[in-house]
Each structure stands twice: as structure tokens, then as C-alpha cells.
Amino acid sequence: xxxxxxxxxxxxxxxxxxxxxxxxxxxxxxxxxxxxxxxxxxxxxxxxxxxxxxxxxxxxxxxxxxxxxxxxxxxxxxxxxxxxxxxxxxxxxxxxxxxxxxxxxxxxxxxxxxxxxxxxxxxxxxxxxxxxxxxxxxxxxxxxxxxxxxxxxxxxxxxxxxxxxxxxxxxxxxxxxxxxxxxxxxxxxxxxxxxxxxxxxxxxxxxxxxxxxxxxxxxxxxxxxxxxxxxxxxxxxxxxxxxxxxxxxxxxxxxxxxxxxxxxxxxxxxxxxxxxxxxxxxxxxxxxxxxxxxxxxxxxxxxxxxxxxxxxxxxxxxxxxxxxxxxxxxxxxxxxxxxxxxxxxxxxxxxxxxxxxx
Ligand SMILES: Cc1ncc(COP(=O)(O)O)c(C=O)c1O
Numbered sequence: 316x317x318x319x320x321x322x323x324x325x326x327x328x329x330x331x332x333x334x335x336x337x338x339x340x341x342x343x344x345x346x347x348x349x350x351x352x353x354x355x356x357x358x359x360x361x362x363x364x365x366x367x368x369x370x371x372x373x374x375x376x377x378x379x380x381x382x383x384x385x386x387x388x389x390x391x392x393x394x395x396x397x398x399x400x401x402x403x404x405x406x407x408x409x410x411x412x413x414x415x416x417x418x419x420x421x422x423x424x425x426x427x428x429x430x431x432x433x434x435x436x437x438x439x440x441x442x443x444x445x446x447x448x449x450x451x452x453x454x455x456x457x458x459x460x461x462x463x464x465x466x467x468x469x470x471x472x473x474x475x476x477x478x479x480x481x482x483x484x485x486x487x488x489x490x491x492x493x494x495x496x497x498x499x500x501x502x503x504x505x506x507x508x509x510x511x512x513x514x515x516x517x518x519x520x521x522x523x524x525x526x527x528x529x530x531x532x533x534x535x536x537x538x539x540x541x542x543x544x545x546x547x548x549x550x551x552x553x554x555x556x557x558x559x560x561x562x563x564x565x566x567x568x569x570x571x572x573x574x575x576x577x578x579x580x581x582x583x584x585x586x587x588x589x590x591x592x593x594x595x596x597x598x599x600x601x602x603x604x605x606x607x608x609x610x611x612x613x614x615x616x617x618x619x620x621x622x623x624x625x626x627x628x629x630x631x632x633x634x635x636x637x638x639x640x641x642x643x644x645x646x647x648x649x650x651x652x653x654x655x656x657x658x659x660x661x662x663x664x665x666x667x668x669x670x671x672x673x
Pocket of ligand 1: 392428429430431523524525526527
């Protein structure tokens with residue numbers, strides 16, 4: 316297994332483990348800070364592209380401080396979904412890999428991470444209309460399309476619309492395999508496509524698709540708990556779930572849910588907002604207004620589709636394999652000095668209390 320390293324401390328850690336195991340560790344280095352259209356792309360991850368060559372040649376390999384690290388490749392994962400930024404980053408990595416090969420490092424791969432765009436909408440018009448109507452609503456010039464007129468990133472400053480939409484870009488013409496092809500087909504300054512440079516330099520390309528592997532999969536289902544009209548005249552449909560079960564990095568999950576109506580009626584369309592079960596005002600499951608064929612009844616099922624990619628996993632699971640944190644109860648008897656023994660595991664105490672029938 317190749318380990319991708321992000322910083323010096325990780326190099327030290329892997330070197331120590333390799334020493335203990337008396338083995339070599341195959342590693343790649345995460346790189347960031349690429350130049351793109353005259354700006355430097357910031358990332359909190361990785362080694363700076365301007366310093367990585369110097370760093371590797373100074374510390375990594377035989378006779379150097381971290382001699383058990385065998386550098387096999389370079390890696391990046393960029394924030395956002397720009398194909399052209401990825402092309403710039405890939406070209407800079409190819410150049411870096413070629414330079415490192417010339418100094419004796421057996422670089423065999425470049426890993427371009429994830430961020431492969433997907434498309435979730437049938438029609439561009441849907442997306443454009445939504446964007447326009449959202450902006451108009453924030454400007455106070457049209458019907459509100461979100462709860463409390465949330466701009467989802469847009470806001471008014473001195474009467475001017477500022478900011479940008481901070482949701483996943485749900486409509487994308489360039490998506491999936493075409494997105495990757497676009498990166499590999501892009502050219503360097505001599506007009507040579509990047510895939511040719513990779514082939515010519517015997518460099519394997521690797522990808523780490525996350526969301527794109529899970530497109531068109533996963534549903535999240537919740538029962539309707541209640542319906543009510545708020546003081547603004549909005550229908551609120553309360554579900555047996557909460558916001559962290561439909562939460563990602565995106566300001567809102569804009570895809571329309573489906574409702575399984577137990578008793579179909581002919582009421583005509585109704586605008587609703589879905590609300591969650593937390594005691595927080597902000598527990599609004601979808602900030603976007605949903606238009607339904609009819610008002611759901613208590614017990615009807617609401618189905619959010621395409622939720623396998625991130626829609627709760629950071630908040631409701633042990634996504635990074637750390638155990639969920641434990642609540643400790645502090646009991647300090649007889650003014651004894653503070654020690655770990657003064658703390659007891661709350662969950663265990665309640666389990667014991669249950670067992671004793673308390
Ligand atoms: C290092 C790395 N690789 C791959 C991915 C997957 O990205 P995506 O789900 O956008 O494809 C992530 C997601 O944050 C990541 O941090």
C-alpha cells in the first residue's frame with residue numbers, strides 16, 4: 316500500500332513505524348499551491364509545489380534523514396470542481412515528477428484525487444431558472460424560493476447583490492468520464508496533450524473518485540410527523556429526522572424529494588418546507604421551497620434521493636474512523652486530587668443503572 320504524506324510529522328511517523336517493522340514504506344507526497352491563470356491555488360493540505368522538489372531531495376531516500384521512505388508518486392486533491400485547475404495542477408506535477416526522476420527518484424504515478432463533477436439535473440433551464448429566481452428573491456424583487464429568504468451564499472449589501480451560490484453545482488454538462496477526459500486532453504504550452512506527457516514519461520494516472528462513484532445511489536427516507544402553518548402562512552412538514560441526517564458541505568441539498576402518499580387526493584399543488592426534530596430554529600431539512608402535488612398526511616414517507624454521496628456521513632457516522640466521543644461524568648469525592656479516576660463514563664453508568672432497574 317502506498318501512503319500519501321501531507322507534512323513532515325507524517326514523514327517522521329512513517330519513518331519510525333518503518334524502522335520498527337524493518338521495512339521500507341512506499342509513499343507519495345500530497346502537493347498544493349499550484350499556479351493557475353496567474354494566481355496560486357491555496358490549500359491547507361500538502362506540501363507547496365514550489366518547495367516539494369527541494370524537500371524530497373533533501374530528506375527522502377537512501378542516506379538521508381528519512382531513508383525508509385520510498386517516494387513513488389505525487390498526489391493532489393483540489394477543492395472545488397474546476398477541470399482547468401486540475402489540468403494546471405497535473406501539468407505542474409508532471410514537470411515535477413520528471414525533474415525528480417532525473418535526480419534518481421522512481422516516480423511512477425500521479426494521483427489527481429477526486430472532485431469529478433456529476434450531473435443531477437435533466438435540464439440546464441431548471442438550474443438557470445433556480446439561480447435567477449434565488450437572486451431576484453434576495454434582491455426583494457420576486458417570490459421567495461427559500462426558507463426565510465436564505466440566499467444560500469448570496470446576500471444584499473447596500474442594496475447590491477453580493478456573494479455566490481454556495482451549494483454543489485447540481486447541473487453540469489461536463490461530467491463523469493468526460494470531465495476526466497477534459498483534464499487529460501488539455502495541452503501544455505507546446506500543444507502536447509497531458510495524456511501524452513504522462514505516457515511519454517511512464518507515469519501512471521490515478522484518481523480517487525468519491526461522490527462520482529456514488530452518483531444515482533442512496534436514498535434517505537423519513538416519516539411525516541406533523542404538518543402546520545407558520546405565522547408567515549408557510550406550510551411546514553415536520554419529519555422524523557433532523558438536519559444532520561441530510562447535511563453535507565453544501566448550503567442546501569437542492570434535489571426535489573419524492574413523497575409516497577398513503578391516500579392520494581386531488582387538492583392541487585402546495586408549497587412546503589421540510590423541518591426536522593431538533594429544538595433548533597435552523598433545523599430546516601431543505602432550505603429550498605418544495606412544491607408537492609398535495610399536502611402529505613402524517614405517516615407518509617418522504618424520500619430524498621441520491622444521498623449516498625456525503626449526505627450525512629460527516630455528521631452521523633464515524634467517517635474518519637475515530638470513535639464518537641464519550642461523555643464523562645466528573646465526580647470528585649472528599650476533595651481528593653483531580654485524577655482520571657474522578658471521571659466516569661456516562662454511557663456505562665446509565666447502562667449499569669438500567670441493569671439495576673434504576
Ligand atoms: C484526498 C481526497 N481524495 C478524494 C476525495 C473525493 O472527492 P469527491 O467526492 O469530490 O470525488 C476527497 C474528498 O474530500 C479527498 O479529500
